[in-house]
Amino acid sequence: MKYVWITLVAVVLVVSGLVWYKYFFVFGEGVKAGNLNYAVYKGNVFKTYEGKLIQQGFGSNPKTGSFNSYEFEFSIENKQVFEQLENNSGKYFELHYKEYHGTVPWRGNSRYVVDKVINMR
Secondary structure, eight states: OHHHHHHHHHHHHHHHHHHHHHHTSEEEEEEEEEEEEEEEEEOSSSOEEEEEEEEEEEEEOTTTOSEEEEEEEEEESSHHHHHHHHTTTTSEEEEEEEEESSOOTTTOSSSEEEEEEEEEO
16 A cells, blocks of 8 residues: 555656646747737637737748748737737837747647747837
8 A cells, every 4th residue: 555655646746747847847938020910819718818920031932032931929928018019019029938848728829928028119
C-alpha cells in the first residue's frame, strides 16, 4: 500500500510538471513589427482579446513580383493593451510577445501572447 501512494504522488508530480511546461512555461519572448490588421474581443465561453499583425516580407515573390506578406496572429494579455491596439487599428506597431508551447482557453486562441506595445507609428 505504501508503494501505491508513492507511485500516485510521483505520477501526480510528473503530470503537474508536464502540464505546467506545456501551458504555462514561457518558451520564448520577442518583438514583432507590422501594421495592425485587427484587434477583437471574442469567444463563446471564455472571452479573449485577439489580434493580427501584417508583417512585410523582405524577399520578393518571383511569380508575382511583389513583396511577401506575413501574418502574425496573437492573443492579448490585458485590456489596456487591447484598447491601445483597438483605437489605432491600421497603424504600424512593435509588439512584445511571449510564446508558450500550448494554448489554454482563458488566455486566448494563440500560443503567442502580446503583453505590451513597444512602439507605435
